[in-house]
Amino acid sequence: MTSQDTLTFHPQTACFLAPYLPAVFPTSSTHPHPHPFTTLTYAASLDSHLSLSPGAQTYLSGPLSKSLTHYLRSRHSAILIGVSTAVADDPGLNSRLRGVDLEGQPRPIIIDPDFRWEFTRDSRVLKTAREGNGKAPYIIVNASNAAAVDEDRLRWLAEAGGRVFWMPELPSEPGPRSSSSSRSRWSWDQILGFIKSECKVDSLMIEGGGVVINSLLSSPGNLKLINSVVITIAPVYLGQGGVNVSPAAQTGESGQRVSAVKFKEVQWNVLGNDVVMVARPDV
Numbered sequence: 001m002t003s004q005d006t007l008t009f010h011p012q013t014a015c016f017l018a019p020y021l022p023a024v025f026p027t028s029s030t031h032p033h034p035h036p037f038t039t040l041t042y043a044a045s046l047d048s049h050l051s052l053s054p055g056a057q058t059y060l061s062g063p064l065s066k067s068l069t070h071y072l073r074s075r076h077s078a079i080l081i082g083v084s085t086a087v088a089d090d091p092g093l094n095s096r097l098r099g100v101d102l103e104g105q106p107r108p109i110i111i112d113p114d115f116r117w118e119f120t121r122d123s124r125v126l127k128t129a130r131e132g133n134g135k136a137p138y139i140i141v142n143a144s145n146a147a148a149v150d151e152d153r154l155r156w157l158a159e160a161g162g163r164v165f166w167m168p169e170l171p172s173e174p175g176p177r178s179s180s181s182s183r184s185r186w187s188w189d190q191i192l193g194f195i196k197s198e199c200k201v202d203s204l205m206i207e208g209g210g211v212v213i214n215s216l217l218s219s220p221g222n223l224k225l226i227n228s229v230v231i232t233i234a235p236v237y238l239g240q241g242g243v244n245v246s247p248a249a250q251t252g253e254s255g256q257r258v259s260a261v262k263f264k265e266v267q268w269n270v271l272g273n274d275v276v277m278v279a280r281p282d283v
């Protein structure tokens with residue numbers, strides 16, 4: 001890592017985070033939890049956009065909140081993103097905080113059921129791993145695509161120390177298959193269970209993008225899977241047409257609209273020009 005890439009971070013800046021972080025030494029119990037400790041985190045504009053458009057990487061976090069994200073990365077065993085984020089951003093997905101060694105780096109996990117991420121040996125996450133500045137990615141692909149996967153990408157992944165995990169397809173819903181359901185979708189219960197049992201991950205930071213975040217926020221069942229949220233809000237409007245965070249509408253018992261998601265144990269912290277909300281879903 002060059003010194004230009006290295007971020008510094010004063011731990012006292014993160015005092016407010018402590019109760020929301022996974023345990024440093026997870027205790028084993030006779031009834032181990034089936035899912036990893038899961039933190040949902042992202043940066044959004046004032047109009048709740050993650051980026052200017054689906055394919056555009058957009059820098060929202062200022063230097064302090066960016067360092068906070070890299071601290072969070074160093075405190076989780078893995079970071080998860082959807083494949084469209086990998087395609088759009090060519091991300092490094094490591095922690096660039098001074099003093100974080102390879103052991104302290106998170107494992108990047110990309111949810112890519114159809115193996116459509118056309119990475120090369122030069123993709124950042126692979127270069128970062130080969131240079132010893134991060135771990136190589138695990139890519140979760142639908143097991144029914146195993147026969148169609150090209151050998152080059154499997155080799156480049158293996159060279160860097162990464163691998164594909166083949167996850168079984170969910171049984172399809174009865175009834176006609178519409179074009180919108182023709183793409184594989186797993187439940188978050190299934191994804192998190194698989195990541196814990198097969199990828200051996202105890203703590204997971206979910207970074208995005210929009211499809212991933214909106215689906216996690218769109219049902220009480222999914223919200224129960226989230227232990228903490230860390231959301232940075234930057235002082236900018238990106239304008240209409242961006243990738244928006246806005247969960248599905250929810251209705252109450254008599255059909256009236258109710259809030260989609262509420263939070264408890266909320267703390268707001270000003271970091272430079274940004275505010276960072278830490279909280280837990282109220283479900």
Ligand SMILES: NC(=O)C1=CN([C@@H]2O[C@H](COP(=O)(O)OP(=O)(O)OC[C@H]3O[C@@H](n4cnc5c(N)ncnc54)[C@H](O)[C@@H]3O)[C@@H](O)[C@H]2O)C=CC1
Nearest residue numbers: 042043050051054082083084085185186208209210211212
């Ligand atoms: N500001 C921020 O903090 C962040 C911004 N971004 C931005 O978000 C944008 C990308 O977001 P999106 O286009 O919404 O895509 P996305 O990154 O959420 O990926 C969506 C894809 O992931 C896979 N996927 C997601 N959930 C799945 C499930 N339950 N089962 C199976 N497959 C699943 C599918 O292939 C789906 O098409 C980019 O512009 C990126 O720069 C991404 C992460 C963080």
Ligand SMILES: Nc1nc(O)c(N)c(N[C@@H]2O[C@H](COP(=O)(O)O)[C@@H](O)[C@H]2O)n1
Nearest residue numbers: 043058059060061069089091092093207
């Ligand atoms: N916290 C945060 N702030 C922003 O402004 C962002 N654009 C993102 N994006 C996420 O970080 C990934 C890039 O990571 P590297 O710096 O390349 O390691 C990107 O893919 C999003 O997951 N996050």
